[in-house]
Amino acid sequence: MVTLAEVARHAGVSASTVSYVLSGKRTISAATRERVELSIKELGYHPNAGARALASSRSNIIALMVPLRTDMYVPVMMEIAIAVATTARTHGYDVLLLTGEEGPEAVRRIAGSALADAMILMDVQLDDERLPLLRESETPAVLIGLPADPDGFTCVDLDFAATGALCVEHLAGLGHREIAVIGEAAAVYERHTGFAERTMHGVRKRAVGLGVRVLHRPCEGGFAAMAATLARIFDERPGTTGFVVQNESAVEPLLNLLRQQGRAVPEDISVVAVCPEQVAVQASVRVTSVAIPAQEMGRRAVEKVVAKLDGRSVEEAELLKPELTVRASSGPAPAAG
Amino acid sequence: MVTLAEVARHAGVSASTVSYVLSGKRTISAATRERVELSIKELGYHPNAGARALASSRSNIIALMVPLRTDMYVPVMMEIAIAVATTARTHGYDVLLLTGEEGPEAVRRIAGSALADAMILMDVQLDDERLPLLRESETPAVLIGLPADPDGFTCVDLDFAATGALCVEHLAGLGHREIAVIGEAAAVYERHTGFAERTMHGVRKRAVGLGVRVLHRPCEGGFAAMAATLARIFDERPGTTGFVVQNESAVEPLLNLLRQQGRAVPEDISVVAVCPEQVAVQASVRVTSVAIPAQEMGRRAVEKVVAKLDGRSVEEAELLKPELTVRASSGPAPAAG
DNA sequence: CGGGGCTGTCGAAGCGCTTCGACATTTCCC
DNA sequence: GGGAAATGTCGAAGCGCTTCGACAGCCCCG
Numbered sequence: 001m002v003t004l005a006e007v008a009r010h011a012g013v014s015a016s017t018v019s020y021v022l023s024g025k026r027t028i029s030a031a032t033r034e035r036v037e038l039s040i041k042e043l044g045y046h047p048n049a050g051a052r053a054l055a056s057s058r059s060n061i062i063a064l065m066v067p068l069r070t071d072m073y074v075p076v077m078m079e080i081a082i083a084v085a086t087t088a089r090t091h092g093y094d095v096l097l098l099t100g101e102e103g104p105e106a107v108r109r110i111a112g113s114a115l116a117d118a119m120i121l122m123d124v125q126l127d128d129e130r131l132p133l134l135r136e137s138e139t140p141a142v143l144i145g146l147p148a149d150p151d152g153f154t155c156v157d158l159d160f161a162a163t164g165a166l167c168v169e170h171l172a173g174l175g176h177r178e179i180a181v182i183g184e185a186a187a188v189y190e191r192h193t194g195f196a197e198r199t200m201h202g203v204r205k206r207a208v209g210l211g212v213r214v215l216h217r218p219c220e221g222g223f224a225a226m227a228a229t230l231a232r233i234f235d236e237r238p239g240t241t242g243f244v245v246q247n248e249s250a251v252e253p254l255l256n257l258l259r260q261q262g263r264a265v266p267e268d269i270s271v272v273a274v275c276p277e278q279v280a281v282q283a284s285v286r287v288t289s290v291a292i293p294a295q296e297m298g299r300r301a302v303e304k305v306v307a308k309l310d311g312r313s314v315e316e317a318e319l320l321k322p323e324l325t326v327r328a329s330s331g332p333a334p335a336a337g
Numbered sequence: 338m339v340t341l342a343e344v345a346r347h348a349g350v351s352a353s354t355v356s357y358v359l360s361g362k363r364t365i366s367a368a369t370r371e372r373v374e375l376s377i378k379e380l381g382y383h384p385n386a387g388a389r390a391l392a393s394s395r396s397n398i399i400a401l402m403v404p405l406r407t408d409m410y411v412p413v414m415m416e417i418a419i420a421v422a423t424t425a426r427t428h429g430y431d432v433l434l435l436t437g438e439e440g441p442e443a444v445r446r447i448a449g450s451a452l453a454d455a456m457i458l459m460d461v462q463l464d465d466e467r468l469p470l471l472r473e474s475e476t477p478a479v480l481i482g483l484p485a486d487p488d489g490f491t492c493v494d495l496d497f498a499a500t501g502a503l504c505v506e507h508l509a510g511l512g513h514r515e516i517a518v519i520g521e522a523a524a525v526y527e528r529h530t531g532f533a534e535r536t537m538h539g540v541r542k543r544a545v546g547l548g549v550r551v552l553h554r555p556c557e558g559g560f561a562a563m564a565a566t567l568a569r570i571f572d573e574r575p576g577t578t579g580f581v582v583q584n585e586s587a588v589e590p591l592l593n594l595l596r597q598q599g600r601a602v603p604e605d606i607s608v609v610a611v612c613p614e615q616v617a618v619q620a621s622v623r624v625t626s627v628a629i630p631a632q633e634m635g636r637r638a639v640e641k642v643v644a645k646l647d648g649r650s651v652e653e654a655e656l657l658k659p660e661l662t663v664r665a666s667s668g669p670a671p672a673a674g
Numbered sequence: 675c676g677g678g679g680c681t682g683t684c685g686a687a688g689c690g691c692t693t694c695g696a697c698a699t700t701t702c703c704c
Numbered sequence: 705g706g707g708a709a710a711t712g713t714c715g716a717a718g719c720g721c722t723t724c725g726a727c728a729g730c731c732c733c734g
């Protein structure tokens with residue numbers, strides 16, 4: 001393994017000079033810099049990460065805690081994770097992947113061991129167990145998701161309340177008066193996942209304002225679960241003409257079932273989904289949807305965390321504005337009767 | 338930040354004693370050990386990762402290189418990544434997430450900086466660019482996937498050749514004589530991804546043995562792409578009664594389209610998929626499938642890498658045996674005519 | 675032309691840990 | 705009961721880097 005000392009000897013300078021060339025924290029003459037850089041290249045030198053972390057108390061690592069659960073939004077999570085890793089690299093950071101497995105203790109372990117300079121938490125619950133630990137640690141952090149009490153935390157998320165409202169508005173504008181919301185799996189609500197609840201708040205509030213009736217049903221993904229849920233919905237509210245789907249693995253089953261039941265989309269039934277673009281576009285009917293900007297969320301989270309590490313100040317919460325794209329699955333409500 | 342020295346002082350022993358309590362590399366009397374452990378607990382001590390890495394030249398980090406591409410198997414990748422992270426923790430390792438973004442250079446960077454003790458590469462191509470770099474570095478590595486020349490590398494993968502053969506056998510056994518294989522996106526074949534090609538080898542070889550005709554068509558995911566592909570298949574081979582699908586985002590569209598065309602599954606057409614269990618079970622018809630054991634692959638990869646780091650010897654390649662689960666999408670071929 | 679301020683470089687200290695050899699002490703066995 | 709072999713603990717060196725203060729040489733200006 002090549003060390004800084006060897007580079008220094010090879011270039012005929014002192015170790016500290018090499019270090020300053022690398023970090024740029026002091027001015028170095030062009031001639032010296034070039035000589036050192038050449039030596040670095042020739043010897044194939046890479047700074048030892050451990051030594052660097054020890055000396056500078058900076059590991060250049062950002063920890064990313066992903067949820068262990070797979071009952072939800074897996075592709076979205078993956079997309080965020082990839083965006084985080086990629087963006088982090090452009091700022092000179094690597095990403096440590098932590099799963100929920102370890103529990104909230106992971107926060108303490110990472111902060112205590114100085115393994116990472118900062119953390120990004122995904123899938124933040126409204127009353128997330130990790131947050132108290134995060135509060136007492138000094139490690140900078142950014143949450144993807146919005147907890148019940150975001151005070152003092154920096155958060156990035158899609159504005160799900162606005163998203164819910166937007167979906168209702170769209171359907172109401174088309175004349176729909178009875179709307180069903182097909183939500184995430186029941187477990188997601190039970191553990192008070194912020195985005196699911198906030199979406200419903202947005203839906204309900206706007207529905208009241210617009211005089212629309214709303215029925216909300218959680219739904220596991222998949223065809224069978226969707227079939228059962230759908231039957232119950234039409235049983236309870238036969239006049240339902242609009243659907244909002246917030247569960248990407250329910251989108252295609254829903255379209256499929258409606259077709260099988262002889263209900264035409266969008267002539268008889270309109271469907272709006274909250275899901276990644278890809279899902280909306282690849283479905284059997286191109287679905288009107290509010291996109292989940294996974295990449296954007298990952299990118300913004302990293303940028304905020306890097307800003308904090310650079311000592312720049314950072315706004316507390318950033319809620320990305322939802323955008324609804326009209327496609328082929330929504331249209332005017334059928335004439336009553 | 339609590340240091341080892343403070344723990345030592347608190348417990349009334351020397352620093353080295355605390356270190357030995359932590360590592361267990363020398364015998365420590367029960368009394369002393371308890372005293373030290375108590376101090377550790379009381380002070381909330383966590384060893385500094387950088388210092389430890391520097392002194393021991395072990396970072397206790399495993400680097401995981403995931404593909405950047407999203408044209409393929411994303412949920413499978415996620416599942417593997419999570420399994421890797423979770424399994425790694427049980428062995429005392431953390432996982433560093435690297436994306437393909439950085440290119441093969443990442444291998445050199447990680448090896449050179451001693452950031453990680455070992456690497457796991459996912460999505461290995463037949464002639465993967467990273468492999469030459471890996472060969473010349475001393476960093477232990479495990480590949481998930483099988484390159485063209487696996488000599489000297491430790492690999493874990495599903496036995497895709499056997500998988501292809503198994504699918505053909507199943508269909509042939511049911512009397513199907515004309516089979517179409519719906520593959521991954523064309524780009525996947527163009528870059529010579531091992532698993533895709535090996536599946537086709539297995540399919541073709543067994544098909545010859547069993548006197549079955551095979552037509553292979555790559556297919557992007559999604560409904561529209563599948564519709565086009567399907568039309569071309571029936572155009573070219575109207576007698577096709579069996580389908581093998583190796584693209585999880587084509588499974589549901591295929592079932593859907595067949596239904597729309599009035600072809601009953603499994604009465605007229607049998608479908609066998611190579612996909613995660615969840616996809617097979619959640620589809621509109623429960624699909625006969627060979628599962629992709631993502632978790633198992635991630636777990637085995639970590640176990641191999643840890644074995645190497647422990648100096649234990651490790652077999653070069655482990656190919657997991659495919660298992661075909663019969664569900665509702667495959668049945669006897671319709672009588673000829 | 676001499677003092678003050680830059681610039682560019684160096685040496686040394688130290689980050690927190692592991693690990694090696696040394697040294698007491700205890701235990702064992704003949 | 706005495707020497708050899710364990711057993712348990714300590715001190716010190718050093719891992720490879722960053723960073724601080726020092727300092728030599730330079731230029732500039734009065």
